[in-house]
Amino acid sequence: MAVQLGAKTGRRGRRKAAAMSEINVTPMVDVMLVLLIIFMVTAPLLTVSVPVDLPQTQGQNISSDKEPLIVTVTANGDIYLQETKLVLEALVPRLQAMKGANPDMRIFVRGDKGVAYGRIMEAMGALSAAGFKHVALVADLPKK
Secondary structure, three states, X not given: OOOOOOOOEOOOOOEOOOOOOOOOOHHHHHXXXXXXXXXXXXXXXXXXXXXXXXXXXXXXXXXXXXXXXXXXXXOXXXXXXXXXXXXXXXXXXXXXXXXXXXXXXXXXXXXXXXXXXXXXXXXXXXXXHOOOOEEEEEOEOOOO
């Protein structure tokens, strides 16, 4: 009868499988690749999708590390907060509810170049009267 040194045997003489001490990273890599693909597909879709024909101007880009809220005034005078259509009277209460967590909230106002100037100023005036201090107009840079 042969004896193996160092081998563990059970009651009936069978060898027990040694505990595996390696981590299997294949499932983790699979999940990470799927998440990467999902984020690559959804990132371009996260931009504001209300179509507006912005006026062009000779200005500089505003750089900020915080993402601003965007109020859009379309060519027919409709007002949107991000992608949600609102009436002017509902805009300020909605923004004030969001302001609670961030008192220095930045708001960008995008206005179609075909809309009446007064309609954009109504939105800006309502924001200013409500106490929002960081309000800016958005325009396109001219194409060279």
